[in-house]
Amino acid sequence: xxxxxxxxxxxxxxxxxxxxxxxxxxxxxxxxxxxxxxxxxxxxxxxxxxxxxxxxxxxxxxxxxxxxxxxxxxxxxxxxxxxxxxxxxxxxxxxxxxxxxxxxxxxxxxxxxxxxxxxxxxxxxxxxxxxxxxxxxx
Amino acid sequence: xxxxxxxxxxxxxxxxxxxxxxxxxxxxxxxxxxxxxxxxxxxxxxxxxxxxxxxxxxxxxxxxxxxxxxxxxxxxxxxxxxxxxxxxxxxxxxxxxxxxxxxxxxxxxxxxxxxxxxxxxxxxxxxxxxxxxxxxxx
Amino acid sequence: xxxxxxxxxxxxxxxxxxxxxxxxxxxxxxxxxxxxxxxxxxxxxxxxxxxxxxxxxxxxxxxxxxxxxxxxxxxxxxxxxxxxxxxxxxxxxxxxxxxxxxxxxxxxxxxxxxxxxxxxxxxxxxxxxxxxxxxxxx
Amino acid sequence: xxxxxxxxxxxxxxxxxxxxxxxxxxxxxxxxxxxxxxxxxxxxxxxxxxxxxxxxxxxxxxxxxxxxxxxxxxxxxxxxxxxxxxxxxxxxxxxxxxxxxxxxxxxxxxxxxxxxxxxxxxxxxxxxxxxxxxxxxx
Numbered sequence: 001x002x003x004x005x006x007x008x009x010x011x012x013x014x015x016x017x018x019x020x021x022x023x024x025x026x027x028x029x030x031x032x033x034x035x036x037x038x039x040x041x042x043x044x045x046x047x048x049x050x051x052x053x054x055x056x057x058x059x060x061x062x063x064x065x066x067x068x069x070x071x072x073x074x075x076x077x078x079x080x081x082x083x084x085x086x087x088x089x090x091x092x093x094x095x096x097x098x099x100x101x102x103x104x105x106x107x108x109x110x111x112x113x114x115x116x117x118x119x120x121x122x123x124x125x126x127x128x129x130x131x132x133x134x135x136x137x138x
Numbered sequence: 139x140x141x142x143x144x145x146x147x148x149x150x151x152x153x154x155x156x157x158x159x160x161x162x163x164x165x166x167x168x169x170x171x172x173x174x175x176x177x178x179x180x181x182x183x184x185x186x187x188x189x190x191x192x193x194x195x196x197x198x199x200x201x202x203x204x205x206x207x208x209x210x211x212x213x214x215x216x217x218x219x220x221x222x223x224x225x226x227x228x229x230x231x232x233x234x235x236x237x238x239x240x241x242x243x244x245x246x247x248x249x250x251x252x253x254x255x256x257x258x259x260x261x262x263x264x265x266x267x268x269x270x271x272x273x274x275x276x
Numbered sequence: 277x278x279x280x281x282x283x284x285x286x287x288x289x290x291x292x293x294x295x296x297x298x299x300x301x302x303x304x305x306x307x308x309x310x311x312x313x314x315x316x317x318x319x320x321x322x323x324x325x326x327x328x329x330x331x332x333x334x335x336x337x338x339x340x341x342x343x344x345x346x347x348x349x350x351x352x353x354x355x356x357x358x359x360x361x362x363x364x365x366x367x368x369x370x371x372x373x374x375x376x377x378x379x380x381x382x383x384x385x386x387x388x389x390x391x392x393x394x395x396x397x398x399x400x401x402x403x404x405x406x407x408x409x410x411x412x413x414x
Numbered sequence: 415x416x417x418x419x420x421x422x423x424x425x426x427x428x429x430x431x432x433x434x435x436x437x438x439x440x441x442x443x444x445x446x447x448x449x450x451x452x453x454x455x456x457x458x459x460x461x462x463x464x465x466x467x468x469x470x471x472x473x474x475x476x477x478x479x480x481x482x483x484x485x486x487x488x489x490x491x492x493x494x495x496x497x498x499x500x501x502x503x504x505x506x507x508x509x510x511x512x513x514x515x516x517x518x519x520x521x522x523x524x525x526x527x528x529x530x531x532x533x534x535x536x537x538x539x540x541x542x543x544x545x546x547x548x549x550x551x552x
Contacts, residue, residue, distance in 0.1 A: 016182040017189035020158075044154040051155035052198050052217050057191025079190050080384060081408055083221035083359055083497040083544055085524045087517040102542060103501040107383060108356060108410070110499045110542060128516060128524060130497055130544045132357055132408060134384070218522060219546055221359040221406055221497055223386045225379040240404060241363040245521060246494060246548070248361045248404060266378060266386060268359055268406045270495055270546060272522070292458040293465035296434075320430040327431035328493050329471025336466050355466050359497035 008033065008065045011076075015061060023058050025065075031101040033065040039093050050090035052127075055097075055115050059084070059129045062099030063111035067133035070104045076138040080108070082131035090126055092117030099129075109133045146171065146203045149214075153199060161196050163203075169239040171203040177231050188228035190265075193235075193253050197222070197267045200237030201249035205271035208242045214276040218246070220269035228264055230255030237267075247271045284309065284341045287352075291337060299334050301341075307377040309341040315369050326366035328403075331373075331391050335360070335405045338375030339387035343409035346380045352414040356384070358407035366402055368393030375405075385409045422447065422479045425490075429475060437472050439479075445515040447479040453507050464504035466541075469511075469529050473498070473543045476513030477525035481547035484518045490552040494522070496545035504540055506531030513543075523547045 005028045012018060012025045018035075021043060027034035035058045037043075037050075045051040060079055068077045096116045103110045113129030143166045150156060150163045156173075159181060165172035173196045175181075175188075183189040198217055206215045234254045241248045251267030281304045288294060288301045294311075297319060303310035311334045313319075313326075321327040336355055344353045372392045379386045389405030419442045426432060426439045432449075435457060441448035449472045451457075451464075459465040474493055482491045510530045517524045527543030 011184045014184045015189060016180050017191055020180045021191075042154050042158045046149045046152045046214075051153060051195060052220075053155055053159075053191060053195025056194050056198075057189060060190050060194075076184075078227075079224055081221065081223040081357065081386075082190075083219065085219040085516075085544060085546060086217055087519070087524050089216075102499075103539065105501075110357075110501050112542070125517065128526070128544060130499060130542060132499060219495065219524075223378075223406060223408060225381070225386050240361075241401065243363070248363050248495075250404070263379065266388070266406060268361060268404060270361060287460045290460045291465060292456050293467055296456045297467075318430050318434045322425045322428045322490075327429060327471060328474050328496075329431055329435075329467060332470050332474075333465060333467025336470075352460075354503075355500055357497065357499040358466075359495065361495040362493055365492075 004069050008068055012065065017057060018061060021054055021057060028065065028069065030069055031066060033062045033069065033099045035062045035097045037095045050095060052086055055090050055095060055127050056084055058095065059097040059099065059113040059115050059127065062097040063113045063129060063131040064133055066099035066101050066111050067109035070101050070109060071135050074138055075135040077133045078136055080132040080134045082129050085128045088124060088126045090117060092119050094118040107135055142207050146206055150203065155195060156199060159192055159195060166207065168207055169204060171200045171207065171237045173200045173235045175233045188233060190224055193228050193233060193265050194222055196233065197235040197237065197251040197253050197265060200235040201251045201267060201269040202271055204237035204239050204249050205247035208239050208247060209273050212276055213273040215271045216274055218270040218272045220267050223266045224264065226262060226264045228255060230257050232256040245273055280345050284344055288341065293333060294337060297330055297333060304345060306345055307342060309338045309345065309375045311338045311373045313371045326371060328362055331366050331371060331403050332360055334371065335373040335375060335389040335391050335403065338373040339389045339405060339407040340409055342375035342377050342387050343385035346377050346385060347411050350414055351411040353409045354412055356408040356410045358405050361404045362402065364400060364402045366393060368395055370394040383411055418483050422482055426479065431471060432475060435468055435471060442479065442483060444483055445480055447476045447483065447513045449476045449511045451509045464509060466500055469504050469509060469541050470498055472509065473511040473513060473527040473529050473541065476511040477527045477543060477545040478547055480513035480515050480525050481523035484515050484523060485549050488552055489549040491547045492550055494546040494548045496543050499542045502538060502540045504531060506533050508532040521549055
């Protein structure tokens with residue numbers, strides 16, 4: 001791993017919510033981060049599917065860390081705001097969140113996030129995020 | 139409790155994510171729902187504050203149940219989309235999410251959500267949600 | 277008018293889109309700005325109602341100028357992003373946009389916007405905005 | 415032109431705001447619509463660049479018509495909500511809005527929009543939209 005990847009992994013490991021949910025950081029490249037979450041009954045909403053809050057948590061972290069991969073040295077990231085569309089019920093064995101940087105300025109980064117419900121035979125887009133991430137002094 | 143309140147409480151109790159996070163349904167009135175979440179290290183982001191995903195989870199549920207309090211008989215709710223601004227770091231002992239219905243149509247309800255960080259001596263607005271909830275056959 | 281009000285009026289008068297649409301700045305107070313737009317066939321969408329783009333234009337300006345009323349001296353504002361829900365068809369004689377500041381930091385302001393369709397006998401909420409405004413050196 | 419393209423062109427021609435702004439429908443394919451707007455002083459904000467409201471108007475129409483290209487026969491579209499990030503100042507000779515359908519259900523379509531500032535030698539992404547469009551009886 002290079003330095004930004006190590007920094008992102010260390011930060012991810014310190015996000016206790018990620019381990020509480022059971023999320024794993026599976027890929028970090030320049031401008032793109034992937035996080036995987038297995039289905040669990042303990043994260044369900046009233047119909048037994050994954051709660052929008054759990055789906056949002058992993059794609060928020062994916063977008064934030066994608067922005068961090070592009071941040072100037074000595075800066076950390078915080079989420080200013082995001083918007084998420086939920087296009088299909090979150091039914092699946094695994095949920096893959098992919099955060100991608102669309103633009104980076106001095107203060108703000110705009111990121112695009114996608115979440116896929118994955119089973120042995122299918123991979124369906126279930127949620128779309130558009131997020132604004134702020135660079136702050138670390 | 140009247141019938142809609144009972145129905146909302148039963149649905150909340152079946153959202154396993156809410157008990158995993160430690161969230162409590164503390165108020166249900168016509169068009170407004172309040173959910174409380176105590177601070178826990180297990181829900182933190184990298185700076186030790188509450189993760190945006192945990193904050194979003196409770197205000198999403200608060201908005202969804204506010205919409206359900208206005209839903210026609212025989213309908214349930216699902217979140218179509220939401221947007222959240224995070225205005226201050228989520229530092230506090232308790233987090234209070236308040237979901238309010240702004241308009242209700244045949245198919246869609248638009249809700250406004252606020253999250254407050256609460257300590258013994260202060261109550262600060264830390265997050266704002268604007269959400270679109272869809273009515274679906276139960 | 278005090279100094280911030282004069283500054284906001286001068287900036288509004290230099291927004292050529294506002295005069296192209298026929299919008300008027302009708303109220304500026306600390307943290308709240310109101311803009312009025314009369315219905316015009318020339319601003320319609322395919323059903324003859326006001327186009328979402330015209331409605332968005334006035335509430336974006338109302339939110340931006342509400343933020344400017346709270347900006348530090350020497351700073352101007354630009355819109356980083358906004359989200360708008362359209363709750364009812366934009367049918368009416370007049371449209372009143374009200375922008376209100378919800379929080380102000382060093383760099384960012386979060387604003388809430390409402391648009392009302394107004395006739396002689398009614399005033400209906402038709403659109404809700406949640407916006408993030410950035411302070412930039414003037 | 416096939417039938418959906420004719421229908422979209424006819425609807426675009428009836429959106430009076432589009433001709434007031436000077437916007438042109440330049441491409442309609444299945445699931446993607448492109449609209450072009452030339453820079454005009456009459457559409458400016460206070461710094462002389464294109465106003466966010468003008469940019470939003472064309473990308474809202476591009477997303478709505480992209481959704482209409484996928485709508486069931488006999489249905490029209492209305493915008494339920496959208497979110498737009500403005501990533502760079504809207505400086506350019508031409509502005510190209512591209513609306514693309516990301517998913518289509520029975521009632522709702524989720525669309526992604528991009529706006530580019532175009533000059534003789536450059537094409538820069540300046541705005542991103544994520545929109546929810548509702549199908550309604552025509």
